[in-house]
Amino acid sequence: MTDADRKPDLRDHVEPVESRKPTLEHIDDDPVYSYKDQRKIIRRVDIRLILMLGFMHCVCLIDRGNLGSAAVAGMKKELDLIGNRYNKIAVSFFPPYICLQVFGPILVRKIGPVNYLSGVCFIWGAVMLSGGFVKEWPQLVGIRIIIGALEAGFFPACVYLISTWYTRYDIQRRYAIFYLLGCVASAFTGILSYGITFMNGLQGLSAWRWIFIIQGLITCAIATVGWFILVDFPDRMESSKRKFMSNDEYEFILRRIEKDRGDVLLEPFNARKYFAAGLDINIWAFGFIYFSCTTTAYAVTYFLPSIYEKGMGFSEGTSLCLFAPPYAAAGVLMVVTSWIGDKYHIRGPILIFNALVTITGLPLLGFTSGVAPRMVGAFLTTMGCNANIPAAMAYQANNIRGQWKRAFASAVFVGLGASGGMTGSLIFRTQDAPGYHPGILTCVGLSVLIIIMVMLLSVRFYILNKRVDRGELVIGNLPGFKYTY
Template sequence: MADDDTIKGLSVEAESSRTDDTELTPQEQRRVIRRVDARLIVMLGFLHTVSLLDRGNLSTAAVAGMEKELHLQGNQYNIIAVVFFPPYICLQMLGPVLIRRLGPKIFLAGICFIWGIAMMCGGFVHNWAQLAGIRIIIGALEAGFFPAAVYLIATWYTRYQMQKRFAIFYLLGCVASAFTGILSYGITFMNGLGGLTAWRWIFVIQGLLTCTLAAISYFVLINFLDRMRSNKSRFLSDREYDFITHQINDDRGDVRLEPFNLKKYLVAALDINIWGFGLVYFCTTSTAYSIAYFLPLIYRQGMGFSMGASLCLFAPPYVAAGITMMATSWIGDKYRLRGPIIVFNAMLALIGLPLMTFTKGNGPRLVGCFLTTMGANSNVPAAMAYQANNVRGQWKRAACSAIFVGLGASGGMVGSLVFRSQDAPEYRPGMLTCIGLQAAAIVLVGLLTIRLYLRNRRVDRGELVIGDLPGFRYTY
């Protein structure tokens, strides 16, 4: 599913302290991690890629003629964009439970295949209300994917292996977003083929791509570590399963799945830290979704670029974002930093947004587009690792993943609403909202850092045990 260089790039230096217990050399340990990366991170990354394509192709379809053919007026485009999010938010909590119940192959591959079919149906609508209905269905189906995928990834890796994995998982989607415009521009040359206009082919082709990858994922994805080990899966040997199990137990001691308890699952919502991490993610995704939904329109309406240029210029900022994402994730894992990485990325967006908002001329505004896209998207895996590093227990991790992703989806709703058609072409209220949210993210990280530092001090004095694991300390 990926070339050897990509898989090697995913790998981290395996801990050799357990070599006596596992009878694996450091080279063998790294090889095991690469095998997990190839089957889990890369495949989930491709599925996340099509989820972002199917979620974000609305703006490219609008530029390619959808607004004109469906006679969109007033805030109808905003409604089509925002109706995706209520079911997406409300059904988040089901994802981690269902993936545990049904397994990754059936659950993830199944929902991806069905939403791919729904996406293809978007190419045959006759009015905006029908398209809004399809967006509601896709939102309901996609709701379980992201929290389930984040939960599955977190069960296979130690805390300081996670950010690079989350970065690769998100990076594949980011690269896809980068080339969505170029792909859509190529599809526009199918205009009139089979009686369908160009924007309709965008939905049909990308829906077909989703169904194809969903079918492949059924044969590639791996199950949870504890199930693979207990079922004697031939994916790894007993010694290799032991190595990963020891590595995770040494890090946070939660490989074993405790029996499901609805009260314990829901009581995780009372942890104030989770809401702090989630609000950081909310601030991040508000800007990231705004860019995804409105950047082509800003190019076309605000900067005067042609349709082809507007679609193709969507790519370069996302390529830059991918490079920034990997660089900051490598630094974060190597030096065990979380909060400072988020602050750095938020500062990039805080520099970029005013350039987009207040400067004249396309040059500085394009620089602002780059910096904003780099900062907002790089903070997605950073915020995911921030949350995942500070949670213990599998069911609490599952519940927290759902809350976290749900707040992120709420950010998507904000991003869809604050960029109103009546504010075009400058979209100043939306830009100012994003500036405020990036500043709020920095403040939240500062408050969380103080709180986690003080609680770690209590652990050091023997006054506190976090997550029923003596010696466990927060990462900030």
């Protein structure tokens, strides 16, 4: 085969490794497409990947977090959820969810994003639907365990899939949009649930049962749409039957990723190397930052309606409807801070700012007596903790090289985040109402921990980057690669 017959390789237009500089100006200097054309190609990826995954994550969070709405809508009374029975139902989701996280990135690679992500989404929607027909509260525990097992690999697989399509300084905005759609779900779960309460008694079923049935049906519908729209990994799209761009456009995506971090080509799976990534202290630090973020975020999702009802004296319907406005405000803060983080190539300061917003809101929510200051606290707490979710995801994604290491990091990261969910479902106990002071103080402490860990990592990254500048260190086997802090 002559050089003229040889198929162009994605490395043909990539500068030698030693000359790479991880800046957007360098990455955007493509030999084939203008900057305007590049943006058009990436927007097409955004529509097929980010929006579809966002909608699927949306129903994922609805199914995971509708327990609070169902509790307010009569589930506690009908299933006799006295003592800590409600907490047991809430926490039962998390053990299988945490234990099975690590398999998500492997399965999505082996089975493919389309079949794996849309398949598990459809199945857990069907299981959620069955929750509307339980007779005793232990049956609901079983359903939550099954949903936890099915959802376990979904989020790390999504985080991993998104990270393979975008460069480091394009990614926080994408994570923000992906997670923002989930926030929209959380915001309007209360309103949707309130509307469903008017079905109380229809076909002999209580309102809370219809919440599970209707939301399970919505999940199955979204999963079906996802099967037709989702895309494969970028390195497999040229041979995929689901191509939505030309081969030249796929080559551009691959060139762009290769310029940014040099890991577009997937190494054969090696279990020893995959789990050896667990020796990287950075991966665990990112995970514990995410754990601290999700503990507060889950606690708000599960208990804010109850705080409104028991702590502020609102009615059932008002409590469900008031669930939405803080999440809408959180979406605004999320988008603004993500845009700033990507534009100015910063990650740590965004995490610290959002943690400070959370720390400001929590005492207002738990230690003031008036409705107005507690409502302000609910807004600030919801805004800060949820805006930090995509910030933590981008912080982790920016500082990991190698696809299988990235896959392992995603699993550990989301697994520890799920541990935060289990913690968040337990720290707000029924006997602590209406102030929930132990839970509030726990969330304050974890927000302070975020600030401390980010500051320590920033010092570490600064020192290591200086060693890279002096030629004393190569990070991730890629000369010129530096940490983002």
